[in-house]
Amino acid sequence: MMYQNVRKQNEEIRELMNEFSAKMVGFYNNLHTKPVGRPVEKETWEHLEHQQIPENGRPLKEVYEEMQRDIYSNILLAQHPRSFSCVPSTASLLSWMGDVMTNAYNPHASCKINAPTADLVEKKLIRWMCDRAGYCEEAGGLFVSGGSIANLTAMTAARDTKLTEDQRSNAVVYLSDQTHVSAAKGLHMIGFGKNQIRIIAADEEFRMDMDALKEAVAQDLQAGRKPFAVIASAGTTNTGSVDPMKEIAALCREYDMWMHVDGAFGASALLSGQYRKKLDGIELSDSLSWDAHKWMMQTYGCSVVLVQNQDALVRSFAAHPEYLKDAETSEDxxxxxxxxxxxxxxxxxxxxxxxLQTLGSRGLGNVIDHGCGLAELAEQILIEEKEWEIISRAQLGIINFRFKGNGTKTEQELDVMNQEIARIVTESGFAQVFTTKLKGKKVLRMCTINPETREKDIRDTIERLIETAGKVQNY
Amino acid sequence: MMYQNVRKQNEEIRELMNEFSAKMVGFYNNLHTKPVGRPVEKETWEHLEHQQIPENGRPLKEVYEEMQRDIYSNILLAQHPRSFSCVPSTASLLSWMGDVMTNAYNPHASCKINAPTADLVEKKLIRWMCDRAGYCEEAGGLFVSGGSIANLTAMTAARDTKLTEDQRSNAVVYLSDQTHVSAAKGLHMIGFGKNQIRIIAADEEFRMDMDALKEAVAQDLQAGRKPFAVIASAGTTNTGSVDPMKEIAALCREYDMWMHVDGAFGASALLSGQYRKKLDGIELSDSLSWDAHKWMMQTYGCSVVLVQNQDALVRSFAAHPEYLKDAETSEDxxxxxxxxxxxxxxxxxxxxxxxLQTLGSRGLGNVIDHGCGLAELAEQILIEEKEWEIISRAQLGIINFRFKGNGTKTEQELDVMNQEIARIVTESGFAQVFTTKLKGKKVLRMCTINPETREKDIRDTIERLIETAGKVQNY
Known part of the structure; x- marks a missing residue:
């Protein structure tokens, strides 16, 4: 009988897990001393390429060690205090501990009967997050795997709430040129063509330009189109900018449009005393995406979608197959x-x-303040550097800047040089800094949200960038 | 600086994790002796309802113990050897160990540069699964969180491959009345109205009826509609039936329709020597959903979507924002x-x-054989019982049956009695058996796929059902 073969590894798993826990604590305590990333060695790659799935099993310990050596050793450490690219992970061992416990019991978290108290806790968290966003009593939502699925879920509800089937092909959605790519991907999935998506130019501070938005809505109305939704960003990925939420909400109300806020990255600022006000107006939106795996120290796969009226989700997603009838609890x-x-x-x-229980909401709020403060520190340092320019000021822990040299280089040459600076510093393993494109220029971008990042990490990284610029200039 | 406050818990986490690992091994080794589920105590519920998210944190150990006591203690153990409802989880500590390791490093698994060897391993797994399904060289796919997202992903690719935007509103999809509810949900999301979905009646053995399907396609063609996809099930959730794949594939080829196979539950039989033949024809499909968290012993969130031509996914989902340019590796x-x-x-x-490395592909294949064998055992036992009838024979580890008594009860009375039998046995905590509805009757359903389930578990559970029927009859 199979069960004996499966279970025989259990005692060994305990031993390996003890070893692993000790290793992990050491690993996280010493993250500062490790490279952010390291290239894969040729032997490792070849070993893995040749490693097939065996017909018969191999000793667990051998597999465990091989995975540590060949797979987990080559990961780009997004949780590293000097990982400044994309929106870096702030995952902590606290979140890992939650994973370890949750996955051990593996609750099926879709209906109350399967895990009543886990269900209660998730509902309390959703309610707490709704309260933080200033959402009303009818609000609700659920945990999903990430911001893309959160946006997709909200956009489906928006479509089903605001449009009849006949109106769909005539409807128009408004984004800014800084809106996250997942918005367009989600809209494509739920059936909107490219000609139904208006990309509104952002203003000088990378926020949705209200005049351009109003103009676009007016033009679409005149052309007999149906303006139906605006996707605002609360913390764009490029610059951390927050779209003018109150104005967008007023426009949405005027034309009966759905207002969705993509706060995957920035909504966590709702927890900050100091930066909460940047999100004023978010309470007027119809739906909100908010990733806990971005700025709330969670490992991946921890995001919420919130809606001002939970019924909108029920209308789009409720389904009741027969074999689940016994698992439903009650009408309420x-x-x-x-x-x-x-x-x-x-x-x-x-x-x-x-x-949240361990750090408290204030503990998480401090994480936000810390991250915003570090980007402001980077701004202060760079302002003093004559050969550098700030492209977007520190906003919600993101800053964009550019090496401009002494004025003798063309824009094109500077694009190449900035790209090269990013490449060299990143490949050194000391810090990870990527480029992005703003106002037609290649610029360097730092997202400084990791609570483990110290002032020294910021200073040292900028120093490296400046040193590297010096070398690149002399090529 | 925040980072010191966060890191101060790390040493404590190690101690708690050692304690937890020991506890978990004991827990899994003794699953047989535990109730499948237990009701939540009133005090526990009240305690949790009052537990708010504190402004300031609480000691980690207190939170850890509270979560064990109040949250994880009330979970319905789908991995229990006598959990026979729905498609029960077969999660093992091996999968948990993989979670523990993966979540500790938290790799961002969306592009090669972030975690090159993890990326390689996932690509090798996808290729291996494509090979198992008999897919061609151009095949590909990816891991997603579950069967619903897998079906949604495949249906989006199907729509974008087979239909122009103009054709969409005229297109028709064919399901059977046994198709999983996620198919209709996914189709709704990507824009298909109810009038575009044809529910084909299943035959006596709960497979899609080919005559009815052909008839429906012919009618739609005659009405000027565009038949565009058939969703076949390889292992329906209710009965484990497999739709006639070769015939469906031939029809799809004839009318240029996309054939999607929902194998979320049943595709794992591809690993079995003995039952692989039940899935003959699956290699002719255009796409396939396959959940590893159903029959391959993985914790939740481990599913794949495979497509015969990977380009179909690229066409629907590729998107390249500026800030990710540095993370792209190459055109290839x-x-x-x-x-x-x-x-x-x-x-x-x-x-x-x-x-897979530890158990080998044969080890997983044995798990499938074991599960199928247990349902066949249940069938043998029930055939001998005169007051019971088999509604659907053992198929891929699922059997449906019904207490029919001595012939003096009406069908409606029997519906109530069977429901009552399921409720009593489930509430006892000894085993979990739910009902479903087949051919208009309430029936008892057992899904016996857990490798930890022994023959004795099957015999004891059926004995309980029979005993309970006796009591219910005397009400």
Missing amino acids: NVEFWDLGPELTRPARGLKLWLT | NVEFWDLGPELTRPARGLKLWLT
């Missing part, structure tokens, strides 16, 4: 599987609960 | 973020790699 209880695209769903919120 | 390398709805994505496949 809305099950998570009726609120989004998934049926079976891991309990993604429990690790966030553990983190 | 297709990044996972270009193959599905997600951008940031946890490395869902690594735990499956660990399991």
Whole structure:
């Protein structure tokens, strides 16, 4: 009987897990001393390429060691205090501990009967996050795997709430040129063609330009189109800019449009005393995406979608197959599987609960303040450097800047040089800094949201960038 | 500086993790002796309802113990050897160990540069699964969070491959009345109205009826509609039936329709020597959903979507924002973020790699054989019972049956009695058996896929059902 073969590894797993836990604590305590990333060695690659899935099993310890050596050793450490690219992970061992516990029990978190108290905790977290966003009593939502699925879920509800089937092909959605790519991807999935998406130019500070937005809506109305939704960003990925939410909300109300806020990255500022005001107006939106795996120290796969009126999700997603009838609790209880695209769903919120209980909401708020402060520090340092220019000022922990030299280089040459600076510093393993494109220029971008990042990390990284610029200039 | 406050818990986490690992091994080794589920105590519920998110943090150990006591203690154990409802989880500590390792490093598994060897391993797994399905060289796919997202991803690619925008509103999709509810949910999301979905009646053995399907396609063609896709099931959730794949494939080829196979539950039989033949014809499909968290012993959030031609996914999902330009590797390398709805994505496949390396593909194949054998055993036992009838014979580890008594009860009375039998046995905590509805009757359903389930578990559970029927009859 198979079960004996499976279970025989259990004692060994305990031993290996003890070893692994000790290793991980050492690993996280010493993150500062490690390279952010390191190239894969040729032997490792070849070994893995040749490693097939065996017909018969191999000793667990051998597999465990091989995975540590060949797979986990080559990961670009987004949780590293000098990982400044993209929106870096701030995952902590607290979140890991939540993963370890949750995955051990593996609750099926889609309906109350399967895991009543886990269900309660996720509902409390959703309610708490709704409160933080200033959402009303009818609000609700659920945990999903990431911002892309959150945006997709919200846009589906928006479509089904605001449009009849006949109106769909005539409807128009408004984004800015700084809106995250997942918005367009989600809109494509739910059936909107490219000609139904208006990209509104951002203003000088990379926020949606209200005049351009109003103009576009007016033109579409005149052309007999149906303006139906605006996707605002609360913390764009490029610059951390926040679109003018109150003005967008007023326009949406005027024309009966749905206002979705992509706050995947920036909504965490709702927890900050100091920076909360940057998100004023978010309470007027119809829906909100918010990733806990970005700025709330969670490992990946921990995001929420919130809606001002939970019924909108129920209308789009409720479905009741026969074999699940026994698992439904009551008419009053809305099950998570009726609120989004998934049926079976891991309990993604429990690790966030553990983190919030242990650090407190103020602890998380401090993380936000810390991250914003570090970007402001970077700005201060760079302002003093004559050969550098700030392209977008520190906003919600993101700053963009550019080596401009002494004025003798063309824009094209500077593009190449900035790209080269990013490449050299990143490949050194000391810090990870990527480029992005703003106002037609290649610029360097730092996202400084990791609570483990110290002032010294910022100073040392900028120093490296400046040194590297000096070398690149002399090529 | 925040980072010191966060890191101060690390040493404590190690101690708690050692304690937890020991506890978990004991827990899994003794699953047989535990109730499948237990009701939540009133005090626990009240305690949790009052537990708010504190402004200031609480001691980690207190939170850890509270979560164990109040949250994780009340979970319905789908991995229990006598959990026979829905498609029960077969999660093992091997998969948990993969979670523990993967989540500790938290790789961002969407592009090669972030975690090159993790990327390689997931690509090898995808290729291996494509080979198992008999897919061609151009095939590909990716890991997603579950069958619903897998179906959604495949249906989006199907729509974009087979239909112009103008054709969409005229297109028709064919499902059977046994198709999983996520198919209709996904179709709704990508824009298909109810009038575009034809539900084909299943035959006596709960497979899609080919005559009815052909008839429906012919009618739609005659009415000027565009038949565009058939969703076949390889292992329906209710009965484990497999739709006639070769015939469906031939019809799809004839009318240029996309054939999607929902194998979320049943595709794992591709690993079995004995039952692989039940899936003959699956290699002719255009896409396939396959959940590793159903029959391959993985914790939740581990599913794949495979397509016969990977370009179909690229066409629907590729998107390249500026700030990710530095993370792209080369033209040749297709990044996972270009193959599905997600951008940031946890490395869902690594735990499956660990399991496969340790147990071997034959080990997993034995798990399938074991599960199928147990349902066949249940069938043998029930055939001998005169007051019971088999509604659907053992298929891929699922059997449906019904207490029919001595012939003096009406069908309606029997519906109530069977429901009552399921409720009593489930509430006892000894085993979990739910009902479903087949051919208009309430029936008892057992899904026996857990490798930890022994013959004795099957015999004892059926004995309980029979005993309970006796009591219910005397009400």
